[in-house]
Amino acid sequence: MASRTAAGARLPERPGPRRRAGSPRAQGRHLLRSLPAAQTLARVIRPCYGPHGRQKLLVTARGTTVLTGYAAAILRALELEHPAARLLREAAHTQAESSGDGAAFVVLLAEALLLQAEHLLRAGLARSQLREAYAAATAETLALLPSLAIRSLGPLEDPFGALYSVVNTHAVCRADCLTKLVAHACWATKELDGGFRRERVGVCTLRGGRLEDSCLLPGLALCAEPCGQVTAVPGGARVALFVCGFGPASPNAPATARLSGPADLATFRKGSERLIEKQVAQLASACINVAVAWGDIDENALTQADKHNIMVIRARSRRDMVYLSEVLGTPLMCHLLPPPKPGKCRRVYQQELGEGLAVVFEWECPGTPAVTLVLRGATAQGLQGAEQAAYHGIDAYFQLCQDPRLLPGAGATEMALAKMLSEKGSKLEGPNGPAFLAFAQALRSLPETLAENAGLAVSQVMAEMNRAHQAGNFLVGVGVEGIINVAQEEVWDTLTAKARGLRAVADVTLQLVSVDEIVVAKQSATYQRDSNPVPKKAKGCLFPVKDELLGTIE
Structure with missing residues (x-):
């Protein structure tokens, strides 16, 4: 993928301590010590992002094989050593637990923002100024986000279009069939006053048959x-x-x-x-x-x-x-x-x-307080993925009952926000200008990933999307064969989940930007009493810290 750098205004190079050109610390040293860990996590999660993302076979230490493309499940199976990677995984899990979706969104956008922050630091921007500028860009993004919610789910409207994006992200196959069942189950258990209780929809998995053999049972x-x-x-x-x-x-x-x-x-x-x-x-x-x-x-x-x-x-x-x-x-x-x-x-x-x-x-009808979605499948891994997708669809419908506003999906919202931030950043002076442009470039990386996972020519698709958004058509997103109109294809995202994801990304990014060194203190295996435990030559030297992310499967 092409490198993502902040365009527009440039900052002067900050004079720093001179180092010898051949010294190992001068070559390949990151100003953000958490960037390599974020890049490693993003490299693992990126192929699974979007409806055309690929699956992964996770083989645990016990020999159990799990087939999944869900970012939260993959992160949960990784045994992480790097503290920054653990912090980023915690933010992704928080997003997944609160919204049911968006773990991959948090990891990928945080990695892109940290990469842009590295460029800004090398250009001479101070960390304190970078934090303030990133906070201002986040506030501006959250303020612009509701203006893109051009549609709301009506009280009598079929929620299929609003749930398809969530279910398709987690389902292994036949997401349309599963989305219809989830939408029907949620619609059947909706209360007369418009409320919805998630426990009214149950999910039961049975081995045998195909996903098309799944059905709804009253009770x-x-x-x-x-x-x-x-x-x-x-x-x-x-x-x-x-x-x-x-x-x-x-x-x-x-x-x-x-x-x-x-x-x-x-x-x-x-x-x-x-x-x-x-x-x-x-x-x-x-x-x-x-x-x-x-x-x-x-x-x-x-x-x-x-x-x-x-x-x-x-x-x-x-x-x-x-x-x-x-x-x-x-x-x-x-x-x-x-x-x-x-x-x-x-x-x-x-x-x-x-x-x-x-x-x-x-239960007696009418007024059935519960409906069960019985899922059928040939393998336990396929049933597990379908069950997970069904639960995320139920969570998405619960959020829509709280806030029915919908955003354009398929990367259209990210491109629209990037366009607005770029226009405003080009007019700002001081640190906020380059930070707004960097934030916009990080948002553009998400539709790039969607196009890459769909097997499309990334540069061509991004050029067509940029041309359409510059012309004012912010309903253009990434589809199977190229750009699509998300309103015609009924590809939507919930406003609540997107806003929570942006807040989670901003919080973890601002925390990692403040870190300039990672010091690992390890207790010695055999403790010995010594009046001078540290040799004279080693005094003043810190324990060497690795920047690489150590990840293994449990």
């Missing part, structure tokens, strides 16, 4: 199966949730009890059985007919549950239990006791979906 579906003889509750289901085993409180109690003879052992066993019978009878007396447990299922307790027609379901994860608790409005019980407020639904039944099995909790 909540879990990847589980009944453990006893009762496999369905046709009506009036009352649900209790247990984050413990369905049986004795301590499975190891018979091995730790103090028993003096065979008679004590028989009495202990009878007492344990009577306790289980009493606990299950209490559930039945409280009209509990569905018990979901996250733990081991005791055979004696299961036999007693079958006698009282209680359907026992073993959950696979704690997340499913928490999700059931939020949707049903019933607490999670730590002991085998009736909950103060059991969950109610119309029926609970077992559903066969191809080769997979799911347990469905169905």
Whole structure:
């Protein structure tokens, strides 16, 4: 990729300490010691940016293979040594957790801003002036951003166009089919007052079939199966949730009890059985007919549950239990006791979906409080990517319900902001002028990356985009075959996610710009008491610090 340098006004070279031309410190020394780490991270993330980004196979130390193109997942799998790389990863994770998207945006834009900051420092700009100028450019960018939101998602409008960009970024294949399902699920669970609760849309993954075989089920579906003889509750289901085993409180109690003879052992066993019978009878007396447990299922307790027609379901994860608790409005019980407020639904039944099995909790219609998106796929990696894309689409719809404003996608917003900052920066005097131009050049690097990942001629695409934006058409972005009109292609980004991403980039960039040296203090492996532990020749020398980013897969 072509080097990205700040054009326009130039600053005079700052006179610095003279160094010998052949000295190693004079050659290849970075003024920003965090720049090599940022460049290494960006080199890893850049091929995955955008809807045409490539996937990566992450092989962990345990031998597990993960297929993903999601920047946050890739950053999470890296074991980073460089402190600046850790700081940049933390900012990307914060963006991903708060907005569900934009981790790659944070890494790539921060790397581009640090590169431009390196050029400005070499031109003679002081670090304090650079920080103030970058802060002013960030404030100007955030102020200009709402003016580009020319469209809002209407209350009765299909959110497919607004969610496609987010889902397509994370989905491995068939993003259009997955986006339709996510949009339909979000639309079906939207409240009459326009509100939306993310826990109303569940995601269930089942091996087998294709992604086109995915469907929506009314209610909540879990990847589980009944453990006893009762496999369905046709009506009036009352649900209790247990984050413990369905049986004795301590499975190891018979091995730790103090028993003096065979008679004590028989009495202990009878007492344990009577306790289980009493606990299950209490559930039945409280009209509990569905018990979901996250733990081991005791055979004696299961036999007693079958006698009282209680359907026992073993959950696979704690997340499913928490999700059931939020949707049903019933607490999670730590002991085998009736909950103060059991969950109610119309029926609970077992559903066969191809080769997979799911347990469905169905509510009465209208006013269904939950819908489950059942995803099908041939591989676990593909299902994991589809599930992640679905959750990010749900998060994006939640943000749209809070702020329905949309921005042009496909790099059009970044090019428009770059044009505005360039026009203003060329008129400013002092440090703000070059800083505005550097900020604009960093923003242009994002559509360049989109064009590169799409396999297009970067210079030609950027020239056509620049010509269109200079003419006032800021709806031109990067497509599959060249430039596109994002309004006609329905490619949009949410204003909330873009604004949060810019703030995260600005914060981490301003922090890294202030760093002029990275000093690593390491404790010696064998501590020895010595009156003079540092040799005379080594006094005054700091521990050598490597600028390279050390990254390995866990």
